[in-house]
Amino acid sequence: MAEAPYKRTYKHAKGRGSEQTVVCSLCGKKVPKYKTFTKKKGFFITDPSVKREVSDSNLLLPRKKIYICPQCARHKKISQPGRSRKSRAKK
Ligand SMILES: [Zn+2]
Numbered sequence: 797m798a799e800a801p802y803k804r805t806y807k808h809a810k811g812r813g814s815e816q817t818v819v820c821s822l823c824g825k826k827v828p829k830y831k832t833f834t835k836k837k838g839f840f841i842t843d844p845s846v847k848r849e850v851s852d853s854n855l856l857l858p859r860k861k862i863y864i865c866p867q868c869a870r871h872k873k874i875s876q877p878g879r880s881r882k883s884r885a886k887k
Pocket residue numbers: 820821822823824825864865866867868869
């Protein structure tokens with residue numbers, strides 16, 4: 797999960813004019829891929845005793861990489877406002 801001074805790599809695609817767009821998995825909006833936050837969705841079992849029991853079916857668990865646009869990331873508190881804004885809104 798990205799935290800307050802998260803690194804944003806605004807890396808553009810190599811080819812000119814053809815930015816790869818992805819659909820935000822929360823709002824369904826099309827956003828350039830380099831602007832999105834990636835998040836891995838899936839079940840991760842941490843309890844070792846439970847993990848042993850389901851080890852056979854472990855591979856079948858759905859793991860998905862989801863893309864979240866900056867707006868949703870802010871709204872869902874995945875990302876936080878930058879440092880400068882935080883200091884401005886000091887109590
Ligand atoms: Zn979105």
